[in-house]
Amino acid sequence: MATTTKEISIADASSRSARVEGELSGETMAINVGPSHPTTHGVLRLMMELDGDVIKKCEPVVGYLHRGDEKIAENMTYNQFVPYTDRLDYLAPLANNVAYAMAVEKLAHLEVPERCEAIRVLCCELARISSHLLGIGVYGMDAGAWTVFMYTFTEREKLYTLFEELTGARFTTSYTRIGGVARDIPDGWLGRVLEFCNGVLPVIDQVDKLLTRNRIFMDRTVDIGVISKQDAIAYGITGPNLRACGVDLDLRKDKPYLGYEKYDFEVPVGTTGDCYDRYMMRGEEVRQSVAIIRQVIDQFPEGPYYAEEAKKIFAPPKAKILSSMEELIQNFMIVTEGPQIPAGEVYFEAENPKGALGFYIVSKGGGVPYRLKIRGPSFCNLSILDKLIPGHYLTDITVILGSLDFVMGECDR
Amino acid sequence: MASEELALLQGRFGYLTERPSADHLAVNCPAENLIEFCTALRDEFDYDLLLDVTAVDWDAASPRFTGIYHFLSTSKHEYLRVAADCADDIHPSLPSLSGLFPAANWHERETFDLMGIHYEGHPNLRRILMWDDYPYHPLRKEFPLAGIETPLPAADVAEQTKASVLPAPMMGGPFVSSGDGPMSQTEPRARDESWTEQREKPTD
Numbered sequence: 001m002a003t004t005t006k007e008i009s010i011a012d013a014s015s016r017s018a019r020v021e022g023e024l025s026g027e028t029m030a031i032n033v034g035p036s037h038p039t040t041h042g043v044l045r046l047m048m049e050l051d052g053d054v055i056k057k058c059e060p061v062v063g064y065l066h067r068g069d070e071k072i073a074e075n076m077t078y079n080q081f082v083p084y085t086d087r088l089d090y091l092a093p094l095a096n097n098v099a100y101a102m103a104v105e106k107l108a109h110l111e112v113p114e115r116c117e118a119i120r121v122l123c124c125e126l127a128r129i130s131s132h133l134l135g136i137g138v139y140g141m142d143a144g145a146w147t148v149f150m151y152t153f154t155e156r157e158k159l160y161t162l163f164e165e166l167t168g169a170r171f172t173t174s175y176t177r178i179g180g181v182a183r184d185i186p187d188g189w190l191g192r193v194l195e196f197c198n199g200v201l202p203v204i205d206q207v208d209k210l211l212t213r214n215r216i217f218m219d220r221t222v223d224i225g226v227i228s229k230q231d232a233i234a235y236g237i238t239g240p241n242l243r244a245c246g247v248d249l250d251l252r253k254d255k256p257y258l259g260y261e262k263y264d265f266e267v268p269v270g271t272t273g274d275c276y277d278r279y280m281m282r283g284e285e286v287r288q289s290v291a292i293i294r295q296v297i298d299q300f301p302e303g304p305y306y307a308e309e310a311k312k313i314f315a316p317p318k319a320k321i322l323s324s325m326e327e328l329i330q331n332f333m334i335v336t337e338g339p340q341i342p343a344g345e346v347y348f349e350a351e352n353p354k355g356a357l358g359f360y361i362v363s364k365g366g367g368v369p370y371r372l373k374i375r376g377p378s379f380c381n382l383s384i385l386d387k388l389i390p391g392h393y394l395t396d397i398t399v400i401l402g403s404l405d406f407v408m409g410e411c412d413r
Numbered sequence: 414m415a416s417e418e419l420a421l422l423q424g425r426f427g428y429l430t431e432r433p434s435a436d437h438l439a440v441n442c443p444a445e446n447l448i449e450f451c452t453a454l455r456d457e458f459d460y461d462l463l464l465d466v467t468a469v470d471w472d473a474a475s476p477r478f479t480g481i482y483h484f485l486s487t488s489k490h491e492y493l494r495v496a497a498d499c500a501d502d503i504h505p506s507l508p509s510l511s512g513l514f515p516a517a518n519w520h521e522r523e524t525f526d527l528m529g530i531h532y533e534g535h536p537n538l539r540r541i542l543m544w545d546d547y548p549y550h551p552l553r554k555e556f557p558l559a560g561i562e563t564p565l566p567a568a569d570v571a572e573q574t575k576a577s578v579l580p581a582p583m584m585g586g587p588f589v590s591s592g593d594g595p596m597s598q599t600e601p602r603a604r605d606e607s608w609t610e611q612r613e614k615p616t617d
Binding site: 062063066068070071072074075106107109231233234235236238247249254255342344345346347348349356358360362370371373375379380383384387412413 | 470544551
């Protein structure tokens with residue numbers, strides 16, 4: 001059967017007009033995507049009502065990965081909870097470790113030494129690069145550009161080698177302790193981080209060439225999934241997704257922690273808040289993270305890597321425990337009873353790759369939190385889906401979800 | 414800065430009291446004034462980003478439940494914590510902020526799900542993390558860490574398999590020692606579960 005080009009273009013035009021007016025006659029169809037579906041990057045489920053190819057209604061269902069982290073936290077000491085933070089945003093575990101440790105330290109009014117801060121900044125920024133590399137890679141793949149994924153995953157693999165050297169684990173790093181980090185940086189590690197940074201920038205440029213002016217990619221992302229400034233704020237969206245909408249809010253700049261005020265970097269801000277802008281955010285943030293890492297390494301401070309004066313909070317290094325009575329007792333007390341944190345309430349947020357990861361901690365004193373609430377940025381970023389998705393084509397779902405770059409581990413907690 | 418802001422807020426709303434806090438400005442607001450106060454916060458004081466809604470269970474104390482709200486001003490870059498006590502300890506409820514802040518929608522569903530606080534006026538107050546028919550509110554202090562035996566969410570599967578959701582095995586977990594008794598019996602485990610191989614799980 002011969003099909004002329006003309007017929008195809010007419011069919012296309014009619015469906016495009018349907019998208020604008022939303023006036024297709026006929027019965028609607030219910031479609032379920034997930035909870036186990038490659039598009040949903042985890043266990044997100046979408047229940048949708050379709051009129052032709054246009055989505056009329058979308059109801060996101062979350063909770064398939066709920067593990068009760070907050071309940072668990074109430075039943076263990078502060079340090080024992082660190083491995084659980086790895087599993088929140090499991091694409092940037094180091095950043096979660098740091099955010100959690102900082103929240104508890106804020107409650108204890110504990111200042112960590114400069115070297116510890118510098119190590120933590122390195123951790124956060126490397127985690128950001130690793131998360132964004134994955135974000136861009138799978139986003140490209142969602143839109144049909146497989147090559148990008150290969151490039152970014154090669155770089156991410158190099159990062160995981162660096163993480164393994166630093167923490168002993170590639171994925172579940174559990175690197176921070178309350179009052180410091182688990183161990184100092186290995187010899188020559190900073191040099192290898194710089195080497196990685198020199199290698200990652202050309203890859204980002206390459207991704208730029210593959211995607212940024214790619215006709216197909218632009219057709220699929222420009223003006224798709226537009227979130228307005230007002231909506232973004234009203235729905236509590238944070239991180240790159242918020243900045244893509246044109247809201248200049250970056251906690252590293254606006255509520256500086258870990259000495260971020262010392263470093264010179266730019267905060268990329270988008271204009272329209274569509275899927276394309278959200279893609280552009282991530283590439284630029286990787287470049288800025290590299291700039292921060294170079295500055296940190298350039299003036300890397302000497303000194304202790306943990307708060308030495310916090311005798312009731314940080315267990316000293318193993319060599320000291322095995323050679324001195326006082327440190328042995330200190331270690332025993334911290335391991336059995338937990339770091340001693342004063343009573344009070346605190347809320348601390350860190351600018352994580354996915355958005356603002358917040359910890360609200362209520363302490364009644366002692367080594368165990370009375371209540372610990374985790375604000376997962378992905379949870380808030382997904383709550384806009386039922387407003388964002390209706391009116392789009394079914395095929396737009398993949399790019400919208402890819403552009404939001406969420407992690408269900410953090411959403412369901 | 415924080416004290417000026419507090420004076421400003423208290424001057425306008427006489428019912429606010431300062432709440433002890435280790436970091437940001439925090440105020441107590443009576444539940445009945447919550448909507449009025451939060452509307453003003455959003456429209457007049459620029460606290461436009463509702464970051465988090467949660468609640469704390471104070472166990473034996475009364476009022477037992479306190480709703481906690483965290484705001485961030487995207488222009489002033491200041492945080493504000495608002496706390497509202499629930500008057501009723503048995504059926505705690507608070508007015509819903511989801512009409513003012515769409516962000517509150519999911520957060521309130523989560524707090525209802527895990528803590529059992531009813532948000533009056535919420536358009537869709539259903540469970541979000543646990544399944545719809547789940548009978549308990551797990552973050553309440555009386556709920557054991559291991560969980561409670563519960564029917565499976567899928568009735569047809571439950572009928573065929575006779576299976577149910579069982580409490581988690583606690584042995585060997587990286588938890589806190591219960592501390593009562595000799596060390597051989599008080600290996601670190603969940604604080605609220607004290608059975609071991611030697612001591613049987615109490616049946617009730």
